[in-house]
Amino acid sequence: MSRSLKKGPYVDPRVLKKLEGKKLGDRTIIKTWSRACTISPEMVGFTFGVHNGKDFISVFVSEEMVGHKLGEFSPTRKFNRHGGKMQKELEVAAKQRELDASKAAKAATAAPAAKK
Numbered sequence: 418m419s420r421s422l423k424k425g426p427y428v429d430p431r432v433l434k435k436l437e438g439k440k441l442g443d444r445t446i447i448k449t450w451s452r453a454c455t456i457s458p459e460m461v462g463f464t465f466g467v468h469n470g471k472d473f474i475s476v477f478v479s480e481e482m483v484g485h486k487l488g489e490f491s492p493t494r495k496f497n498r499h500g501g502k503m504q505k506e507l508e509v510a511a512k513q514r515e516l517d518a519s520k521a522a523k524a525a526t527a528a529p530a531a532k533k
Contacts, residue, residue: 426455426457426484427453427454427455428454428455428457429449429451429453429454431449431451432447432449432451432454432460432465433457433459435447435449436459436460436463439463441462441463443463444464445464446464446465446466446473446475447463447464447465447466448465448466448468448473449465449466449467449468449487450468451487452467452468452486452487452488452491453486453487453488454486454487455484455485455486455487456478456482456483456484456485456486456487457483458483460478460483461478461479461480461482461483462478463477463478464476464477464478465478465487467487467488467490467491468491469491469492469493470493474490474491474492476490476491
């Protein structure tokens with residue numbers, strides 16, 4: 418559910434305070450734990466280090482991000498993969514096909530050079 422229009426978007430005052438001393442071209446990362454902070458137009462062009470529970474993920478804010486939350490761009494869960502034994506067999510077969518194709522391409526480029 419979204420926030421009430423009467424209250425307006427939530428922008429963490431600590432994040433705005435950190436922005437005050439920075440210039441737009443400054444490439445330093447502004448660390449924050451405030452994932453619920455809404456991205457405002459003043460934040461465009463800055464890089465934020467948004468905490469995901471373990472690390473700080475670098476998020477460069479662009480104009481399209483205005484109105485979204487900082488936490489949306491810092492995933493908290495790492496996707497491993499679906500499937501088990503069957504999925505692993507498919508991946509191994511795909512890697513093998515890729516290797517065979519690269520070997521064939523190398524052989525094709527080496528053959529014309531040997532004729533000269």
